[in-house]
Amino acid sequence: MRDLIDHPDQARLITGATALTSSIGDVTLLTDSARWAVSARPGATVADSLALACGVGILGVVQSLGVERFRACGAPTCRGAFIDTTRPGRRRYCMPGLCGNRVNVANHRARKLSQDGHQKVVGEMS
Incomplete structure (x- = not known):
């Protein structure tokens, strides 16, 4: 998952997400074309189900928002990655309340x- 998000290329994301979903379960676009039905195969583990959900999520983001919404966190001390689902698409931090706040405090x-x-230097000159 992380490798897919860190290198967001459309063909690579689709191939990787399809690989996550194909052996684990079935993904169906419902007839109203607004929803997906996802079902894990019998015997699927929790990890399998999570991989299935992540793969479908990646495919949904690629289809509806585009690959430019996959981003690394903009905080210099964070290695997080996220998918920007905000309406304007300008989110910069994986956790704005934490990473964004740390950057603001440091600035x-x-x-x-x-x-x-500067005040000390000016004061010493007088």
Whole structure:
């Protein structure tokens, strides 16, 4: 899964997601064309069911949103990856409340340190 998300190429995503789903269960696009029916084969493990759900999810995102929605987290200290399902498609962090906040706090501290350093230099000149 992670390898597919880290290298989002449409053909590769479709091939990988199909491989995840084909041996585990059946995926059917229902007649109203708005929903998918997914069923795991008898004897499927929890891991098999999870792989099936992930494969169908990848196929759905590729079909409806496109491959550009697969992204690595924009926080320099995070190795997370995510699929941006927001309406405008501009999400930058895997967990905005955590990773985005860490970046904002680090930027704030850097600005504050820069301002404090500048004030000390100006004060020492007088």
